[in-house]
Amino acid sequence: MAASLKNYEKKYKALEDVVRQLNDDDLTISEMLTQYKKGLTLVKECADMLNSVETEIQQIIEEVRISE
Template structure:
């Protein structure tokens, strides 16, 4: 695991999401040198995957809890 991945693995979901939002904002401004933009994009993709995995685990946990309590469970997936 790279140092960047180790650092990101220690982040909370909220910290990862906040960092991802900052990267998106920086890239949308368009004044980032190409090499920095590529590195930021790569980190953003990693953060996005990490956030999605965390959300999926949370959804699975909620589904399990709700099913144990006999409640109906319907999660609608957002369109991408």
């Protein structure tokens, strides 16, 4: 879990960097499009990771309920 947390934090930081770059007025349209695509990919990857953790938490909760 610690490794996946570090991976999530790394991806989230990369997403923050993309947002900062998109707010930069010096980018060309082509560079903006490239960064936008990269940002969407990172958003999906972060969401998938969060969904996976949520599923794992739900499984743990169910296991605890069953054993009570």
